[in-house]
Amino acid sequence: MVTRSNLLRGGAITCLAAGALALAQGLWIPVKADIAQLLLAQAWTRAIDGESAPTPWPWADTWPVARLSVPELGEHAIVLAEAGGEALAFGPSLLSQSVRPGENGVSVIAAHRDTHFAFLRDVEPGQTIVVERPDGPPALFRVTGSEIVDANRSGIQVAGGEPRLALVTCWPFGSITPGPLRYVVWAESVDMNRI
Amino acid sequence: MASARTHHSSGGQAGFGLCLAIAAFAISAFLFWSDAQADTLAEPTEPQRIEGLVRLSEISEGALLIETVEPGVYLPAPMLATDIAIETAGPVIRTRVTQRFENPSDQWVEARYVFPLPADSGVDRLRMQVGDRFIEGQIHERQAARRIYEQARDNGQRASLVEQERPNMFTTSVANIGPGETIIIQIEYQDVARLRDGTFEMRIPLGLTPRYIPQAADFQLVAETGYPVPPSVPDAHRITPPVMAPSGEPGDQLRLPVTITAELRPGFELGAITSLYHATRIDRSQPGTARIELADGPIPADRDFVLTWRPADETAPSAALFTEEWNGETYLLAQILPPATLGTDTQRRPRETIFVIDNSGSMAGTSMRQARQALLDALDRLQPEDRFNIIRFDNTMEQVFPAPVEASPARLRQARRFARGLNAEGGTNMLPAMQAALTDDTPEDTSRVRQIVFLTDGAIGNESQLFNAIYEDLGRSRLFPVGIGSAPNTYFMERAARAGRGTFTHIGNVSEVSERMAQLYTALERPVMTQLDALFPEGALAEIWPAPLPDLYYGEPVFMTARVSDPDAMILLEGRLAERGWQTRLDLADAQPASGIAALWARNRIKGIEETRFQGANAAQVDAAVLRTALDFHLVSRLTSLVAVDVTPARPATAPLHSQDIAQMAPQGWDFGAVNRNNPVRHAALDTELLDRLQAHASPEEAALAAENGLALPATATPRQLFTWAGALLMLAGLIFLMMNRERRLW
Numbered sequence: 001m002v003t004r005s006n007l008l009r010g011g012a013i014t015c016l017a018a019g020a021l022a023l024a025q026g027l028w029i030p031v032k033a034d035i036a037q038l039l040l041a042q043a044w045t046r047a048i049d050g051e052s053a054p055t056p057w058p059w060a061d062t063w064p065v066a067r068l069s070v071p072e073l074g075e076h077a078i079v080l081a082e083a084g085g086e087a088l089a090f091g092p093s094l095l096s097q098s099v100r101p102g103e104n105g106v107s108v109i110a111a112h113r114d115t116h117f118a119f120l121r122d123v124e125p126g127q128t129i130v131v132e133r134p135d136g137p138p139a140l141f142r143v144t145g146s147e148i149v150d151a152n153r154s155g156i157q158v159a160g161g162e163p164r165l166a167l168v169t170c171w172p173f174g175s176i177t178p179g180p181l182r183y184v185v186w187a188e189s190v191d192m193n194r195i
Numbered sequence: 196m197a198s199a200r201t202h203h204s205s206g207g208q209a210g211f212g213l214c215l216a217i218a219a220f221a222i223s224a225f226l227f228w229s230d231a232q233a234d235t236l237a238e239p240t241e242p243q244r245i246e247g248l249v250r251l252s253e254i255s256e257g258a259l260l261i262e263t264v265e266p267g268v269y270l271p272a273p274m275l276a277t278d279i280a281i282e283t284a285g286p287v288i289r290t291r292v293t294q295r296f297e298n299p300s301d302q303w304v305e306a307r308y309v310f311p312l313p314a315d316s317g318v319d320r321l322r323m324q325v326g327d328r329f330i331e332g333q334i335h336e337r338q339a340a341r342r343i344y345e346q347a348r349d350n351g352q353r354a355s356l357v358e359q360e361r362p363n364m365f366t367t368s369v370a371n372i373g374p375g376e377t378i379i380i381q382i383e384y385q386d387v388a389r390l391r392d393g394t395f396e397m398r399i400p401l402g403l404t405p406r407y408i409p410q411a412a413d414f415q416l417v418a419e420t421g422y423p424v425p426p427s428v429p430d431a432h433r434i435t436p437p438v439m440a441p442s443g444e445p446g447d448q449l450r451l452p453v454t455i456t457a458e459l460r461p462g463f464e465l466g467a468i469t470s471l472y473h474a475t476r477i478d479r480s481q482p483g484t485a486r487i488e489l490a491d492g493p494i495p496a497d498r499d500f501v502l503t504w505r506p507a508d509e510t511a512p513s514a515a516l517f518t519e520e521w522n523g524e525t526y527l528l529a530q531i532l533p534p535a536t537l538g539t540d541t542q543r544r545p546r547e548t549i550f551v552i553d554n555s556g557s558m559a560g561t562s563m564r565q566a567r568q569a570l571l572d573a574l575d576r577l578q579p580e581d582r583f584n585i586i587r588f589d590n591t592m593e594q595v596f597p598a599p600v601e602a603s604p605a606r607l608r609q610a611r612r613f614a615r616g617l618n619a620e621g622g623t624n625m626l627p628a629m630q631a632a633l634t635d636d637t638p639e640d641t642s643r644v645r646q647i648v649f650l651t652d653g654a655i656g657n658e659s660q661l662f663n664a665i666y667e668d669l670g671r672s673r674l675f676p677v678g679i680g681s682a683p684n685t686y687f688m689e690r691a692a693r694a695g696r697g698t699f700t701h702i703g704n705v706s707e708v709s710e711r712m713a714q715l716y717t718a719l720e721r722p723v724m725t726q727l728d729a730l731f732p733e734g735a736l737a738e739i740w741p742a743p744l745p746d747l748y749y750g751e752p753v754f755m756t757a758r759v760s761d762p763d764a765m766i767l768l769e770g771r772l773a774e775r776g777w778q779t780r781l782d783l784a785d786a787q788p789a790s791g792i793a794a795l796w797a798r799n800r801i802k803g804i805e806e807t808r809f810q811g812a813n814a815a816q817v818d819a820a821v822l823r824t825a826l827d828f829h830l831v832s833r834l835t836s837l838v839a840v841d842v843t844p845a846r847p848a849t850a851p852l853h854s855q856d857i858a859q860m861a862p863q864g865w866d867f868g869a870v871n872r873n874n875p876v877r878h879a880a881l882d883t884e885l886l887d888r889l890q891a892h893a894s895p896e897e898a899a900l901a902a903e904n905g906l907a908l909p910a911t912a913t914p915r916q917l918f919t920w921a922g923a924l925l926m927l928a929g930l931i932f933l934m935m936n937r938e939r940r941l942w
Contacts, residue, residue: 018922019924026920114912154904168909
């Protein structure tokens with residue numbers, strides 16, 4: 001017999017279950033991001049050893065291409081090749097249409113605002129960004145500033161010019177819903193010998 | 196009682212809720228993991244074959260391949276018309292292929308034009324018309340070509356780069372083909388007619404030839420970005436061998452008739468002209484020239500067009516002359532075709548033949564059987580007055596006799612036993628065997644000719660050492676490499692034959708052994724024209740290639756190309772045949788004009804310069820000379836590539852463009868011949884399912900807008916906070932409901 005209280009109880013249990021599921025997913029996102037970085041650290045050492053495209057786990061569709069760090073903030077992350085849609089869940093991704101860090105043009109690295117690039121809000125002009133590469137000396141960049149752009153009209157022209165770095169994440173920080181705005185931290189190449 | 200039970204059960208519900216939350220967490224964790232797994236597992240491990248789509252390796256004729264969403268798989272664009280114009284000057288065949296294709300889809304697409312070339316030929320001209328734009332390939336140094344291409348690409352311009360992907364396959368990409376647009380592509384390449392038993396043969400492949408199946412190593416796609424390539428071309432290393440049966444070829448709905456015209460100017464009085472598979476109409480109204488047309492109009496492209504021709508008088512020695520004026524200089528092609536009967540009356544000279552047979556592991560199987568059979572055939576041709584020896588080598592070396600011996604029946608029996616017992620095993624160390632074969636213990640013996648028959652697949656790495664040995668120790672010996680197996684190292688063997696002043700024979704099949712060895716033996720037993728030289732009057736000559744002129748074996752023509760400063764000089768050609776002098780006079784004033792000779796001269800020059808590397812020339816100087824020649828003569832080479840550059844004439848912005856204007860707009864000197872008619876050609880519509888698979892590209896307007904907007908940035912927000920907050924709120928709401936429910940019951 002279906003009574004009002006039975007209905008209420010059923011609804012309450014459904015709410016609890018759905019809530020638990022959603023909460024679990026929300027809590028899982030940063031855990032996954034961190035676990036992935038641990039696995040990626042191993043793949044990165046293989047990349048340094050000369051393996052081309054070392055996948056961090058057998059079915060992965062991406063592989064480490066660089067290691068990015070901001071010494072002043074104590075932040076670091078392994079950067080992945082943007083090969084499929086999933087790479088961003090595991091680490092910052094070097095957009096495939098941009099250039100490799102240290103080469104002429106703009107290297108665009110994007111990551112989620114609430115995991116790997118949460119620290120971008122603390123990055124300030126003058127700070128140093130180090131990009132280690134598997135096949136050469138680290139590339140050094142100095143932060144020149146930041147801007148807020150629309151994702152579809154970023155104005156970022158990838159080709160040509162001095163080596164530059166653009167770190168991209170969603171704007172505003174702390175917003176609950178996705179939006180069209182992106183926060184871009186710009187950095188210019190620094191000559192290794194002048195440090 | 197009831198309330199106690201209720202209370203109890205309510206406490207159980209709270210515990211259940213907690214259990215559920217934990218279970219839900221575990222399940223969601225698992226779901227996430229398996230999601231990631233499923234995404235990647237879903238990728239096809241084995242590419243599926245889709246009827247109507249092709250891979251690069253399956254192309255046996257000129258085709259325009261439209262990119263599909265699957266990398267490495269293409270849709271051949273419908274070919275609307277093909278026109279083939281052939282012009283021969285002596286043995287030089289210049290072929291101009293003009294093909295018209297159509298973009299069958301209503302999208303902007305990108306495509307690759309692929310053309311398999313006959314061996315030894317090279318494309319030196321590429322012209323394209325895509326919509327209203329005219330594009331011409333221009334030659335540049337390989338690295339510079341890449342820079343120009345990359346710069347144009349980075350500037351947002353349309354460009355394409357033509358590089359030799361394999362020696363006999365050239366591809367170029369065509370960007371920006373609009374919906375339903377017509378593409379006309381014209382290439383020109385140069386080939387040489389094959390001469391066999393006094394008959395010249397020319398073959399235009401039209402689709403019946405088996406599909407080219409690349410070796411794993413000769414087909415490498417290069418990543419343009421410099422990133423590792425694995426995910427984008429997972430199948431580049433894979434051999435895709437399905438051979439399409441002729442009946443499986445697309446019907447004549449897709450492959451429209453081909454028109455062929457040929458103009459033969461062989462340089463001698465023409466005898467029989469035969470088209471093996473097609474009815475032709477031959478016009479011989481002009482002396483020395485024959486014009487050939489298809490008798491029944493256009494033909495369906497279902498079988499090769501093969502044309503053979505031979506001289507009217509087979510006994511008279513003939514030398515033919517062609518010249519080309521090119522960039523203010525005169526280029527000469529002299530073709531020396533000795534009469535087939537020349538020297539047949541001379542007595543067979545005794546010989547000393549050294550057989551070298553490769554029994555290394557790479558020869559295992561059919562190759563070893565062929566080599567054994569070839570050796571046994573050769574032993575049968577020896578006469579009692581001949582001397583011979585057999586040397587076999589793998590990583591070791593063994594001589595049947597310590598020194599060459601007379602070919603007595605007993606010794607021949609011993610040699611045959613030895614040949615039958617040969618097995619392929621071990622590594623390859625060719626140098627000691629080559630040195631042993633070149634060791635001549637009777638260098639003063641003029642009664643015998645000394646010949647080395649070298650049976651091998653040429654799978655070696657130390658080519659330069661071998662060439663050095665040949666150049667230094669050749670003496671009176673002559674070297675005749677015989678290539679065994681389907682893919683011998685022809686690069687090595689052709690050059691070894693040239694260095695050893697002999698000829699190269701290729702045996703690709705066991706069934707060919709007897710025939711090919713008989714041909715080689717005829718050449719070995721007939722007298723050889725030696726010491727060939729061309730004497731030019733003082734100051735008339737600039738440069739002859741090949742240098743020096745090679746010896747002339749029976750049935751072989753020798754081509755001489757030269758750059759001459761005096762277009763009216765007399766040339767004296769002389770040589771020695773069977774102890775007698777032979778000479779002929781050539782008057783350059785009699786030479787007929789022909790095109791393609793400068794390019795042929797340049798090709799010979801590059802070949803000759805490359806050879807000097809083995810004679811100790813400085814590598815940097817060789818590279819510089821090759822590069823200069825290739826650039827001067829517009830040739831794709833080891834060091835040069837073609838970059839396609841837009842040469843569309845400027846059109847007043849006020850003048851609207853109509854499709855019929857395009858033909859009239861063509862740059863001066865461009866002739867797209869029979870295919871450049873605007874008459875619509877009907878062809879069956881393509882399967883729309885196939886069209887759905889095409890990789891759509893932005894139209895130029897969209898592309899320009901996108902370039903202005905800059906790089907599109909990916910979404911970088913996670914639903915983490917949304918999920919966390921929504922989950923917490925839902926759980927809170929659930930708990931509140933439960934509490935309310937309990938309280939109501941208690942009261």
